[in-house]
Amino acid sequence: MRMMNVVKGSVACSILFALGCDVESEKSDYICFNAENRYINEEYDTRPVILVEYGEVADIGYMYRGDLVNHSECAPAKVTTSASSSRYEWFEYGNAVEEDGVKSLEFFVKNNLWNIKAERVEAEGVAEIEYSEKPLDSDDNAVITKRLWSSDFPIDEIVAEDHFDGKTETFVTAHIGQSIKTIRWNENRQQWDCSYQSNDSNFVDQGCRNEADSDLLYIGFEVPLYDYFDSLSDSIPYETDYEELDELVDRYRG
Numbered sequence: 001m002r003m004m005n006v007v008k009g010s011v012a013c014s015i016l017f018a019l020g021c022d023v024e025s026e027k028s029d030y031i032c033f034n035a036e037n038r039y040i041n042e043e044y045d046t047r048p049v050i051l052v053e054y055g056e057v058a059d060i061g062y063m064y065r066g067d068l069v070n071h072s073e074c075a076p077a078k079v080t081t082s083a084s085s086s087r088y089e090w091f092e093y094g095n096a097v098e099e100d101g102v103k104s105l106e107f108f109v110k111n112n113l114w115n116i117k118a119e120r121v122e123a124e125g126v127a128e129i130e131y132s133e134k135p136l137d138s139d140d141n142a143v144i145t146k147r148l149w150s151s152d153f154p155i156d157e158i159v160a161e162d163h164f165d166g167k168t169e170t171f172v173t174a175h176i177g178q179s180i181k182t183i184r185w186n187e188n189r190q191q192w193d194c195s196y197q198s199n200d201s202n203f204v205d206q207g208c209r210n211e212a213d214s215d216l217l218y219i220g221f222e223v224p225l226y227d228y229f230d231s232l233s234d235s236i237p238y239e240t241d242y243e244e245l246d247e248l249v250d251r252y253r254g
Helices: 011-015 029-033 211-218 226-233 242-253
Strands: 004-006 024-026 034-036 046-048 050-054 057-064 067-070 078-081 085-089 104-110 113-119 129-135 143-149 157-162 170-176 179-186 191-197 202-205
Touching: 029 034, 029 242, 046 057, 050 242, 057 242, 078 242, 085 242, 104 242, 143 226, 157 226, 170 226, 179 211, 191 211, 202 211
Parallel strands: none
Antiparallel strands: 004 024, 034 046, 050 057, 057 067, 057 078, 078 085, 085 104, 104 113, 113 129, 129 143, 143 157, 157 170, 170 179, 179 191, 191 202
16 A cells, blocks of 8 residues: 555646546655644744654654654554564654554454454544454455444443454443443354343343343343444455555655
């Protein structure tokens, strides 16, 4: 994946107006290697964006008052590597930002698969943490196997899994105060079962036949969870090949 941006307000854009002005090019060296002082100390001009490596951490950014502030418009601004994983984080002017819908990606191998942990900025309706998996030696696309939401009030947390981490389980669990609702796929009966747990009760609604009534009885309001499971089939917009991200960082190594 190449970092691209739309060419705006240029002569080329006006010439190709009839084509919708959908002209893209790699971000310029000026954008990649300079930070605007107006966003830092309200002064004019720019300051250089550099790469600093120390041990297992590579930081891209600019110097301000003797410290490096993570910043890059062209690559992950922080890379942390170890013997078992590589983590990429995006920052602009010291603030975490999202690139292709995520603020960080971590790659590691487990169960003979590439595992990718994606994190997003917390927001209602957004899965803040997501795991996807793909074969080690294959061009197959990664598939999402787990998502976690923690900003869908009044639900405290929702977790959806589909054969995550080598398991055969498929379920969605919602934590609401002291109560837990789970819909779990029953492979033998080819149906969803709804279960409810609290400090003083445990109940299983086989086939979720009375789900709405059970929700009201054990939770106090309806808690639909199937859309959360269906979201595991979403397409993945972010990079799933860490080598492509390393190439973006290499640009700063000269």
